[in-house]
Amino acid sequence: MDWLGGQGMRFSVAELESAAALVHGQMSPTPQYHWPGLSAATGAEVWVKHENHAPTGAFKVRGGITFMDWLRREHPDSPGICTATRGNHGQSQARAATAAGLRALVYVPQGNSVEKNAAMRGYGAELVEFGEDFDTAKVEAMRVAGAEGLSVVPPFHRELVRGVATYGYELFSALKDLDTVYVPIGCGSGICGTILARDAFGLKTEVVGVVSDRAQTAKLSYEAGAMVETNSARTFADGMAVRVPVKEAFDIYGRGAARIVSVSEEEIADAMRLYYTATHNLAEGAGAAPLAALMQERERMAGKKVGVILSGGNIDMGWFRTVLEGGVPAV
CATH class of the missing domain: 3.40.50.1100 (Rossmann fold)
Known part of the structure; x- marks a missing residue:
């Protein structure tokens, strides 16, 4: 299987257009909606990229x-x-x-x-x-x-990332004036696809990565400028539950992200509840993490036009019941 280090990975707009044509042969573009309830809660003009509306319920x-x-x-x-x-x-x-x-x-x-x-x-x-x-x-x-x-099929591969980057292509095609986009990080294909799509368009939008405070390998690696593994990654936001960073992804988000924010289990659960009450959308833990980070940074983002990637809506009913009752799922 061919691998390609992130330092050498670039996409042109034409490459993303061809990937989008392939993807759109099997699924419609997902919507990006402005939700007043989320804007009222955060003080920013919030646009949600609804990858929870994709087939399989997630961007992958x-x-x-x-x-x-x-x-x-x-x-x-x-x-x-x-x-x-x-x-x-x-x-x-x-x-x-x-x-x-x-x-x-x-x-x-x-x-x-x-x-x-x-x-x-x-x-x-x-x-x-x-x-x-x-x-x-x-x-x-x-x-x-x-x-x-x-x-x-590794967690990170050029052709896999090119497909994932099509949600960034759709988002930035529709909204070229976003100040910031928040993206969850597991192995990193999502944030890297977003960064590479932004760079293909030549935009100034800041891309902010989001991790669970119980799975901080990407944040620690970003801040150290080198790969940092953690001993555990026990979070109910299972899409971010990674202990070992992926070098090819780190090579991209290490230089392309504006910062990486960590959010707690409680903050993720709060964001899931806000998604449900303000938009009636179901967000899994990783899918809600970007909104949790925006809520954490609401003073910094006040008055700005912000995108959040709702990366998926696949969460077990029992866990979601716990969240809706005001709790945090135990892992």
Whole structure:
């Protein structure tokens, strides 16, 4: 499997246009809406990029479309793919691989989201639970892929990121005057796609990364200027539950992000409730984290035009019930 370091990754507007054409062959562009209730709560003019409206309910579906197109062209004899996930990436890859007639072997950590697991199986994944967290499952997935002759789908790859960047292409095509965009960070494809789309358009919009204060590897790495692993990443915002930074992603957000903000479990839950009451949209933990960061920085952002990426809406019903009752899901 080809890898490309983030320092060498650039996209032209034409490359993003071609990726968008491919993606839009399977899904409609997601909307970006201005919500007065969110503006009233934060003091900013808030625009939400609704990746929760995408097929699979999350932005990752875009990368599955472009990655699978690349794989079928460059490795036509591949019998299938193997990857690791907490859920949204796995749904994307299983959906794309199954549609292409390929095997989709997907590793998740033990105790992973029941409903995300069911969704991945629904898209055709052979699901294996292994290890205590995503990073442990990822190591095993890479080993098994080699042993079984399957194509590795890493968490970061140029063709995967090019697909993910199409949400940034849509957002910046519609709103070229955003002061700031807040983006959650797990392995980093989302923030990197946003940065690369901004750079392709030559815009001055600041891109702010958001992590859980219980999974701070990206923030610590950004601030140290070097890769920093953490000992754990136990957050109910499972899309951000990463211990080990991805160098290719760090090479991009390390130079392209304005800053990285950490938010608490309580702040994420508050943002989920605000999304529901102000917009009646369901946001999973990682999807709500950008709004949580904006709420934390409301004084700094007062009066500005701000985008927040609602990256996904896939959360188990039991956890969401806990949130709506005013609590924080325990992990």
